[in-house]
Amino acid sequence: MKTRKQKIFLTLKIIAATFALLIIALFVFRDALLKQTIAKVSFKMASEYDSDFSVKEASFVGLSGLSFSDIVLAPKNADTLFNIHKMKTSVNLWRLLVGDVQLGTLEIENGYVQLVKNKKGRNFDAFLKKDETASNTNEKRDYAKLGYRIISKVLNLIPTDMKVENLSFKLDDNGRKTTINFQKLRLANKQLETSVQVATKAFIQQIRIAGFADPRNKTADIRIVNIDTGAIKLPYLGERFGLKSSFDSIRLNVQNIDKSGGELHIDGFASIANLMINHKKIASKDVVIKNAKFDYRFLLGSDFISIDSSSTVQFNKIKFHPYLAYETEEDTIYKLKVAIPKMKAQDFIVSLPDGLFTHFQGMEAEGNFEYNLDFMFNKNKPNRLVFDSKLKKENLKITKYGEANLNKLNGEFVYRAIIQNVLQRPVLVGVENPNYTPLDQISPYLQKCVLTSEDPSFFSHRGFINEAFKQSILKNIRTKKFSRGASTISMQLIKNVFLTREKTLSRKLEEILLVYILENNRIASKERMLEVYFNIIEWGPDVYGIGEAAHFYFQKTPADLTLKECLFLATIVPKPKKFMWQFDNEGNLKSFANQQQKFLSNLMLRRGILTAEDTIGQSIPLQLTGNAHSLLNLKVQDSVPADSLAVETPFEF
Structure with missing residues (x-):
């Protein structure tokens, strides 16, 4: 019995010594490995994407920290895609050992990311190449697994502590230019605070993004408000599509992201105040929705993507439950259901968006109604289309007409x-x-x-x-x-x-x-x-x-x-x-x-x-x-x- 214990202790000592030697070897040769990794990335960018990738200086800081300076990615014969002057980050070593990159901290100082489209083309075209091996496979996608994997990878790349100064995102679409400059961004103790400047040819605005963000527990509650007076204008859309839009504030809340029983659940809500839209295809006037809220529950399964019917959309006094689904179990099927519970007709009329129903202004009504819409389109059997619209009235009567x-x-x-x-x-x-x-x-x-x-x-x-x-x-x-x-x-x-x-x-x-x-x-x-x-x-x-x-x-x-x-x-x-x-x-x-x-x-x-x-x-x-x-x-x-x-x-x- 004693001999067996001695063998076990000896084995553990050998494993510990080997592990220690690996750690020491990694620590001694890590700078060489880092340079080799950068060289591999540079070679891949040149051979597969016809782009130059370079890092002026790269070194380790402490056990898990990395420091870089002058990181540049520039496609040949095109504008630079990004240029970061200084960046420091740390990774979770235990997650890294199982092949999962999870950032711990991130600091960025002075840099830009830009997307450019001009007569020469787009500076990001090389990175939009389709993966032929993936596109040729007949393997059926599991939407729940795919969605959870993508969300997890994205959230793992969001550090728990972040400090960013003067990082710009630039868009130049044939002279239509927009710059979003994160003058200051702080994420510490799960609290997010930013100062953002948005600049176009037509306007410059200061925006504040603040709230709660916990990427590891997959929860967030973030608000976007205007530091200046007036509404927040959406950039680029007006010049590019003729769509003018603005809002006073937006709130985005993510309460739960969970995968269980083969299904991915994403729950939360989003709200917006004084949303204004103006486009010639929508209406001849500004369309304004004073208050809108979407309590959402997204469900993804192995063969479907849906917005669950327990979700609720509300604008002004109108409230309804939407159900949207894309199914691929046997056929490709699109479904839409809308259920407006019993409500007062007058509440419905006064809640109609300003500018969208000008002929109803001044209209008055009595009674109640409820409404249900059921739509289903089977791409493989189009003639089985379902379109069922039902309105149930209760003493409904127009007492005064509008325009x-x-x-x-x-x-x-x-x-x-x-x-x-x-x-x-x-x-x-x-x-x-x-x-x-x-x-x-x-x-x-x-x-x-x-x-x-x-x-x-x-x-x-x-x-x-x-x-x-x-x-x-x-x-x-x-x-x-x-x-x-x-x-x-x-x-x-x-x-x-x-x-x-x-x-x-x-x-x-x-x-x-x-x-x-x-x-x-x-x-x-x-x-x-x-x-x-x-x-x-x-x-x-x-x-x-x-x-x-x-x-x-x-x-x-x-x-x-x-x-x-x-x-x-x-x-x-x-x-x-x-x-x-x-x-x-x-x-x-x-x-x-x-x-x-x-x-x-x-x-x-x-x-x-x-x-x-x-x-x-x-x-x-x-x-x-x-x-x-x-x-x-x-x-x-x-x-x-x-x-x-x-x-x-x-x-x-």
Whole structure:
């Protein structure tokens, strides 16, 4: 027994002596190893990235500290990527022994990192090369493992104690320059304090970033505020994308990052005060959200990434629970769910962002509502798209209208179209206008043709057609652009009478809400809506209303139009100013125009809207007898070439 103990002690002594010798050898030769490591990095930068990497001086400080001076990385024939004058750091030796780099302290004095794009290219292009071996593998990604590994590596590179002075991040995008200079940055005892200067050609601002940061326990609570007066402006976006944006303050809180049960959980919240956005595609005015907060819970699994439905988004008094998911277990599936719990209608109206819903300002409502949206798109089975929108009302009633007084539709009013921000001539919608035509004096053929081509279920829907939305979404996804809308006659009426033709998010959102109010509060009858629609829409160049159109094309009243003439008028509604391109030089309809009208008439026959007797005489060529005929010889004045419209495609509904 004694001999065995002696052997164990001897073995431990040998191990300890060996370990001590390794430590001593490492300590003696560490400077040589450091130089060798820098040489390897320099060689790799030159051979793989065509860049020069150099360190003027490098040495160890104490047992685990490193000191560097004049660290430079410069791609050949391009601007320097970074230049750090002085840097000191320390690493956790025990973590380093298992191959994990974890910084303990970091000091940086005077330096810059810059991204430059000019005629020569970008100074960081060489470092964006894809890893071919990684891209060619068929191994399925585990999003939880990948996410946790990336987060852990990033947080390990954030030191527990940090001192930075005069470190700049520069961006130069073809002369659009932005500099973010960390004049002072301190992280000590888990408390973060910074002084940052942001400079562009347009402005200079002083920003303060402060709060709590504990990278080892993966928690943080950080605030961004303006040291100067006024809001914090976002740099670069205005020059690059025409997006002006600012805010008073931002708070970012990370409460928990944990991986358990094969899932990665990231919990916390983010809030922003007085967020202002201005972009021509969003709205014509500044859009302001006074207070917004996002209580988030991100979940990552082996085959999904999601924002959990326990998350909450709140802006002003509006609160809803979003669910977003990207799944890859079998098919690639995108999911979106939005649930607005029961809330007061008036709270919803007063919480709408300023500048985004200008026509709702001053509107008042009673009652409550709740809303649910369910959307799912399967990339592998696109025809199984789910789009389900439900609104549950409780004594919901509009008691006062804002700028858009929908009761206007029931009386006499003056309509003025707006084309490219220019008001067109006034058109009186009322019996005092000799061209105004009541619905019962408009040819039934024309009513049937236009309803079939524009909105077949107009008299049965409540402003929207879910199936049309689904088909619109499918086509827009396939074409990767907004190539098809889902506009009903109700939506076209709202757009024409109350809104402009600007293609902005604001206008579309206002259109949707106003249509819902119009249709679900029975403000105007369907017959009245259709009558107004026929009397205001554009039928040709400076031709508004069916009364003017019937005379302009055929020198007739709307009641006397034939089926052939009604089919023609229905097919030009989408592009009325281009009607002349449907005719050849002899004044006869081209083959594609005849096919469109035949397609529409056959569809109406199949649906029982027309009878065979109605189509008698359809073979007689269409002739323009009104002033429109004189424009057929002036087609060269149109800015759109004939070939762009003379395409033999079936009608879309």
